[in-house]
Amino acid sequence: MDLFSRSWSALRATVAGLGDEHFARPSGCAGWLVRDLVCHLVVDAQDVLITLATPAVAAPTRDAVTYWRVVEPPTGDDPLDALTVRLAAAYEQPWLLRFHLDDVGSAAGRAAALADPTGRVSTQDQVLTVGDYLGAYVLEWTLHHLDLVACVPGAARPPAEGLAAARELFEGVVGAEFPRSFPDEDVLLVGTGRRPPADAERATLGDLAARLPFPVG
Secondary structure (H helix, E strand, C coil): CHHHHHHHHHHHHHHHCCCHHHHHCECCCCCCEHHHHHHHHHHHHHHHHHHHCCECCCCCCCCCCCCCCECCCCCCCCHHHHHHHHHHHHHCCHHHHHHHHHHHHHHHHHHHHHCCCCCEEEECCEEEEHHHHHHHHHHHHHHHHHHHCCCCCCCCCCCHHHHHHHHHHHHHHHCCCCCCCCCHHHHHHHHCCCCCCCHHHHHHHHHHHHHCCCCEC
């Protein structure tokens, strides 16, 4: 839960530090500008608030690792992705997006800090402990932090502890361990298909290279 707070705070602080001109740049999410990604983060924060306010009594059916699935690579045709782009455009001014993320995002952070990690919550017809649910989001925050700064040189990157935890989660989801010589950030970028491996990386990956990428969702 502490990693959730630190990774979420770091991501929101990086958004707050962006200049207006950065919102029109491409993000690391295929087909999304930075403004579209920030709008998605607003929706993510709302989902956190909704889930934390949806207690469950049934036994957990997922944990922080099994919350995630390896999915088909994005094509840009998903209706929800298209809706996100339209919503982001409706904000018109970057400061409105910053304000909404700060408002809803701060509330999500406070709710997470106040939640009982042993409690159970329901989301997407699944039950998780609060601790596992928030732990799963460390991967979400870290990947989107990398997406956010993909085309913004000099912007603050995710905290090292968040990258390490996200790597561990990701390797658990895909059932594969990347070479320890690979930095955590490169594992996440190459592993999820956000960038192709360089020739030297492909050689180091060996048979694992043929299985790439592992988009998660």
